[in-house]
Amino acid sequence: MRAFLRRNLLVFFKDRAAVFFSLLSSLIILGLYILFLGNVIISDFEDKIPNAHEIMTNWIMAGLLAASTATTTLGGLGVMIGDKAKKIDRDLYVSPISRRKLALGYVLNAMIIGYILTFITFVFVEIYIVLSGGSLISLTKLLEVMALILLATVSNTAMVFFITSFFSSENAFATVSTVIGTLIGFLTGIYIPIGQLPESIQWIVRLFPPSYAAVLLRQALMADPMAAGMADLPAEYVEGFKEALGIVLKFGETEASKIFSIAVLLVSAAVFFLLAVLVLSRKKKE
Amino acid sequence: MNHIIEVEDLRKSYGSVVAVADISFYVEAGGLFAFLGPNGAGKTTTINVICTFLKPDAGRVSVNGYLLGRDDNAIRKSIGVVFQDNLLDNLLTVEENLRCRGALYGLSGKALTEAVKRAMAEVEITDLAKRPYGKLSGGQRRRCDIARALVNTPEILFLDEPTTGLDPQTRKLVWEIIRKLQREAGVTVFLTTHYMEEAADADYVIVIDNGKIAAKGRPTDLRERYAKDKLSLVYSNPEAVLAGLSALNIPHTKLAGRIIIPIKNTLDALPLIERFRPNISGFEVMLGTMDDAFIGITGKELRQ
Numbered sequence: 021m022r023a024f025l026r027r028n029l030l031v032f033f034k035d036r037a038a039v040f041f042s043l044l045s046s047l048i049i050l051g052l053y054i055l056f057l058g059n060v061i062i063s064d065f066e067d068k069i070p071n072a073h074e075i076m077t078n079w080i081m082a083g084l085l086a087a088s089t090a091t092t093t094l095g096g097l098g099v100m101i102g103d104k105a106k107k108i109d110r111d112l113y114v115s116p117i118s119r120r121k122l123a124l125g126y127v128l129n130a131m132i133i134g135y136i137l138t139f140i141t142f143v144f145v146e147i148y149i150v151l152s153g154g155s156l157i158s159l160t161k162l163l164e165v166m167a168l169i170l171l172a173t174v175s176n177t178a179m180v181f182f183i184t185s186f187f188s189s190e191n192a193f194a195t196v197s198t199v200i201g202t203l204i205g206f207l208t209g210i211y212i213p214i215g216q217l218p219e220s221i222q223w224i225v226r227l228f229p230p231s232y233a234a235v236l237l238r239q240a241l242m243a244d245p246m247a248a249g250m251a252d253l254p255a256e257y258v259e260g261f262k263e264a265l266g267i268v269l270k271f272g273e274t275e276a277s278k279i280f281s282i283a284v285l286l287v288s289a290a291v292f293f294l295l296a297v298l299v300l301s302r303k304k305k306e
Numbered sequence: 307m308n309h310i311i312e313v314e315d316l317r318k319s320y321g322s323v324v325a326v327a328d329i330s331f332y333v334e335a336g337g338l339f340a341f342l343g344p345n346g347a348g349k350t351t352t353i354n355v356i357c358t359f360l361k362p363d364a365g366r367v368s369v370n371g372y373l374l375g376r377d378d379n380a381i382r383k384s385i386g387v388v389f390q391d392n393l394l395d396n397l398l399t400v401e402e403n404l405r406c407r408g409a410l411y412g413l414s415g416k417a418l419t420e421a422v423k424r425a426m427a428e429v430e431i432t433d434l435a436k437r438p439y440g441k442l443s444g445g446q447r448r449r450c451d452i453a454r455a456l457v458n459t460p461e462i463l464f465l466d467e468p469t470t471g472l473d474p475q476t477r478k479l480v481w482e483i484i485r486k487l488q489r490e491a492g493v494t495v496f497l498t499t500h501y502m503e504e505a506a507d508a509d510y511v512i513v514i515d516n517g518k519i520a521a522k523g524r525p526t527d528l529r530e531r532y533a534k535d536k537l538s539l540v541y542s543n544p545e546a547v548l549a550g551l552s553a554l555n556i557p558h559t560k561l562a563g564r565i566i567i568p569i570k571n572t573l574d575a576l577p578l579i580e581r582f583r584p585n586i587s588g589f590e591v592m593l594g595t596m597d598d599a600f601i602g603i604t605g606k607e608l609r610q
Contacts, residue, residue: 023409027395035399111393111454114357115410116382262550 021121024112028099028129041131042095045201045292046088046141049210050148053080057211065261071249074154078241081145083210085138086234089169090176090204091138094128094197097177099182101193123300127181127293134173142169154245172233175285178292179229185299208234208266215264224230226269229288232281236265239278310335310462310494311356316365318351325351327517330363333462333496333510338488340508341498342600348517349498350390353466356496357387370461381399383411386455388465392447396440400431400450403439411458425453428491429483445476452483456493463487465497469504481507502596513603521603525596530603533594534568537575541565543585550582 032038058076065072103109112122119264142165150156157165176261180200187193205211207224208231214222225231250258269276318326326348330414333339341349354360356367358378367374370384394403413421426432429449434442439450455463466584468484469477469558481504488495497504505511505525512522521528540563541544547565551558556578558567569575575591 023406023414027398027406027409030398030402031395106393107389107391108393108395110359110389111387111407112410113359114382114385114387115407116379116412117410157500 021117021125024117024122024125025128025132028096028125029132031099031102031131032096032129032140038095038098039137040043041262042092042137043140044163045091046084046138047144049080049084049087049205050144052211053077053084054148061213067250068253068257071245073152074149075239075249077149077152077154078245079267080210081149082237082241083205083208083234084145085142085165086172086230086237087171087201087204087210088141089134089172089233090180090230091197091201092141093130093134093173093177093180094184094200095137096133097126097180098193098197099129099186100126101187101190104188105190127177130181131177133147134177135170138169138173139166141212157241160245161240161244165197168233168236168240171282171285172230172237175233175246175289175292178228178289178296182292182296182299185296186260204230210234213264214266214269225266226271229284231266232276232284233267234279235266235269235276236281236285238265242267308335309333310370311496312366312368313352313356314366316352316355316358316367317363318348318355319363323499324517326355326362329514329517329519330450331512331519331522333494335461335494336488336492337509338495338507339497340505340511341496341514342500342502342505342511343498344500344518344604347514349514350466351517352363352514353387353464353496353498357385357464358382364591383458384461386460386463387460388448388451388455388463388468390466390470392448392451393441393498394439394450394454397438399436399438400426400442401435401452403450404454407454408457418524419569421457421459424459428456429453429486443476445472445479448472448476448480452487456487460493462494462496463497467498467500469499469501479500502600506596513600515604521599528599528603529594529596531599533596533598534602535570535572535575535594537567537569537578538590538592539565539567539578539582539586540588540590541582541585542587546585547582550585 028198062072062076065076069075113119146157150239175238183196183200184193207228209217209225214225217225250261263270309332313332314330315328316326316330317324317328319332329352339351343349351360355362356369356374358374358381359575362374369381372380374381395406398406401422404425405418408418408421423432426435430451431446431449431453434446434450439447442450452465452468465484469480472480484495484497485507487493499505508525510523511525511528513520513528521532523531544560544565548560551565551567556567558565567578572591572593575589579589
């Protein structure tokens with residue numbers, strides 16, 4: 021299985037275009053923020069918060085990282101779709117390695133690729149934050165973010181794996197990738213803060229597991245800048261700020277705790293993996 | 307001789323289309339066995355079933371003493387398969403490809419390196435080791451595919467139309483490699499083809515058509531049984547020859563400048579030549595070919 025995993029990684033990373041385009045979807049969000057979105061969102065808070073720019077940069081970057089764990093994982097699963105489309109799977113099936121191990125090889129491949137590429141994105145993000153006058157992330161926060169990226173990658177791989185288990189053509193997969201890449205930005209409240217969405221869409225955000233990855237990452241990345249710039253503001257204002265930007269998700273009056281968010285990610289990972297296995301084993305064995 | 311593959315009443319349908327209808331045959335160890343038939347006859351389906359890739363609807367198949375459906379992994383370990391399509395990774399080098407696939411058989415470290423080296427030497431691609439598979443020519447790729455099938459030192463090598471789509475020279479080279487493997491390395495070769503000349507070179511041929519076995523035997527036997535020898539007379543006085551043949555009630559066909567008469571064996575040509583000698587300017591006696599045998603068996607030409 022390890023050898024098969026190594027092969028999948030080799031196939032992915034040798035395809036420079038695949039690597040580039042997997043990164044591109046994340047970098048586009050970064051570019052959009054730098055060029056347009058940033059100024060629009062920041063202008064709302066500029067007069068009240070002295071370091072609004074730094075806080076909002078960290079906000080968008082947290083969302084960016086959360087989305088990235090889904091889009092880069094998709095790129096990794098492209099290896100599996102490619103094998104199906106090119107019929108390479110036949111060559112694998114006549115080898116004495118079980119189908120379960122092959123599937124595991126694909127999933128781990130997607131996770132590793134997702135983690136590596138998201139981490140690369142994170143490096144770009146930090147470079148931008150520092151260049152735009154913010155401070156570099158502290159070591160403890162760095163470790164926390166790295167652990168959160170891992171959690172988000174596992175959870176999103178499961179979800180994306182489930183979705184791709186229905187497809188076997190490269191065209192269908194490319195379309196699905198585009199759709200997921202676009203939707204995820206809206207459904208996790210990255211392009212537009214959750215507070216500005218209509219109530220019905222807010223519920224979709226709350227029910228969409230990847231949102232919790234974004235929430236956790238926002239909490240981790242924004243804690244320090246918010247402590248520095250918002251300490252003097254009334255608690256009520258801070259609460260509203262957190263809610264409007266999706267730093268916390270609220271069900272009625274109850275706030276989703278950190279543990280709850282982590283649990284949502286883990287449980288959804290387990291559920292989606294089970295569903296994917298179900299779909300794959302239900303497919304008629306020829 | 308020992309039967310390394312045994313197939314009994316194998317049946318496989320896709321929906322309502324019957325691809326293989328209750329066929330039975332066996333393959334002797336160490337031989338070169340050819341499955342001959344037009345496209346869509348059921349060759350690939352049969353090979354896919356024997357290679358554990360497709361599940362049969364009914365029938366019993368044993369490969370190298372292992373029962374299909376029960377000892378699939380043991381079968382997979384003892385076979386090598388070359389598919390119609392090129393199924394290695396284009397961006398990886400030949401060596402990387404072979405290492406990756408070899409590892410699927412549990413090979414690692416020195417054993418893997420040795421296996422890859424040996425497989426490459428056997429099909430003479432050692433000098434291509436560092437080149438990306440996708441950048442190779444069709445013939446080179448085909449040889450890599452065969453090397454991939456050999457990486458686990460299989461007892462049986464399956465090849466599904468190994469020479470289709472190759473130029474004549476490369477076809478010959480690939481064929482020679484297959485022959486060499488069978489003769490020198492003692493690998494049992496099971497291949498499908500729709501080329502007559504390849505089937506004619508096999509040790510044993512099964513002609514399959516519409517999912518059924520139409521004929522089987524050694525190529526010489528098939529030729530003898532199903533292909534008729536022919537006498538071709540180049541006439542100088544066509545009326546006299548035609549009248550004479552009609553009077554004797556001998557079936558014949560008239561082509562431009564010549565008359566073709568089917569004969570049982572070549573010696574039967576002599577009295578006819580003697581008889582029409584004044585009216586002909588030349589003659590040719592033609593041995594039946596595998597093409598003729600195929601037409602004799604299936605009643606149709608090979609659909610290409």
